[in-house]
Amino acid sequence: MSYLESLRVFVRIVELGSITSGGRDLRLSPAVASNRIKDLENRFGVRLLNRTTRKLTPTEIGRAFYDHARRVIDTLDEAEAVVSSFSGKPQGVVRLTAPLGLGRRLIAPLIPPFCADNPGVDFRLRLSDRNVNIIEDAIDLAFFLGEPTDSALKWRKIADCPRLLVASPEYLAAHGTPARPDELIDHNCLLLRYPRSPEYFWVLQTDEGPRKMMVGGRFDTDDGDVLTNWALAGYGIANRPAYEVAADLKTGRLVHVLPDTPPLPSQFGCLTPHRRLQDPKVRMFADYAVRELKKMF
Template sequence: MPYLESIQVFVRVVELGSITSGGRDLRLTPAVASKRIKELETRLGTRLLNRTTRKLVPTEAGRLFYEHARSVVSALNDAEASLAGFEGRPRGTIRVTAPLGVGRRVIAPLVPRFCDLFPEVDVRLRLSDRRVDLFEDELDLAFVLGTPQNSALTLRKIADCPRLLCAAPEYLARQGTPLVPQDLLDQGHNCLLLRYPRSPEYFWVLETPQGPQKLEVSGRYDADEGDVLLNWALDGRGIVMKPLFEVARHLDSGALVPVLEQTPPLPAVFGCLYPHRKLQDPKIQRFIDFMQRHCRAALETF
């Protein structure tokens, strides 16, 4: 068992780039995780990891061992899943990611309720507005807002989420209120954009009577976290595009007001993205079914 655990630790350390992160993901202290790596290197008689100024990287031998070890861990997870299905008792760990806004407001409150129903299932929730790779990041599923293009993955649609442009009243009093989409460009509005490396959102698409209109908007600053953009908008710094459920309470209070209501942004699809084979795992199937049912109900409360 220690040898198998050492392999699991090594795989997660390589994937996450540090002993602390790899150990934490497996609920081990950094000291225990480090010990497992040393035991594995001793058993194999070779160094597997090198430390750079920023993170741990595998040696040549480590990269070779990782490719095989990753398959072993994946096969073990599949074996455990098949046994759980045979026994009719979901168990094991589910690794999930979601965007920050919907993750905090919708997904996170539902996770403990799911775990109460299935006490042998652990859920590891990772929140990020950056685009993730389910295969590279060893995730079981991802909640998404948008229209994913990866044909190797299955999308379970949960709901269509209306989006809108909004800003604080003081910003509009200072900069003027755009009346048509082109005003966003001609009046030099500060558009608050969600951007990160390889981000697809360098433009906004609005619905108009003539069809979708693509606008290459710009702003003085952007961020890779949606809640930062929301706080900037509340502070009167610019116009932000948001799903309605994220800003509903601010619209009700008057802290934000809608902009260009007659030409709103295209709605976003909110759904759950996963490799098709994951549905063979009963814990994944139960989790997706649970979230699809309860997320839709939660969104209706906003």
């Protein structure tokens, strides 16, 4: 492995906080990743990382070395992007992230056709309903539902994504169907929550304008598909993107609740870091994905 590749290993280990995670991200075994760090430390005669059984952190000199190594890698990536833009043949890895349900249903199916047309491009798709730090995790493209707030990222809107309140016929038969938003207070509302999650209320569209409803319930989770499954099993009312529950509504497994006062739609789009030169392979996939996804809304 070259010196530059060892730098990449070191940078990812620092960013992800462990040799195992950093190696896995680059498709290396923990032993190989650990040897790359030892090679760098032997090269410079200094310790770059402090290792304990529970935690790995850069030393003071390791932190300074990381800052410079990160800039070297960014510069190299920009140089490769220049070459790719002239050759017309994109090369390298694209790192993507998306919410779980959206990623499974909408993003993952787009990758194989793109790869078939661009055999020099590989993908690393990471799915999570939790907030992802795009800069720290070195993400090239993040598909996103909600309101972007980070000015360090470039936002590209794809569509407004309608949301619906849904419950199973069995739940509504047992607990009644709410006729007004106020009646949600008496129901088991299923919430998407995780540390620092923004969702502790629902905002419904009413004749008087948006209305914040402080809803609650016995169950919450950080996985949107679990919410849908709980609703299907008759445990409560869920606030879900329309595309995720369309088939279940059509078959009658779920019922649209309060259709006259639906939740506010979510903005659906993609985020990329602001860079002087965007990598052609990232730009090409973003253009392709946006074009294909707009057909679905």
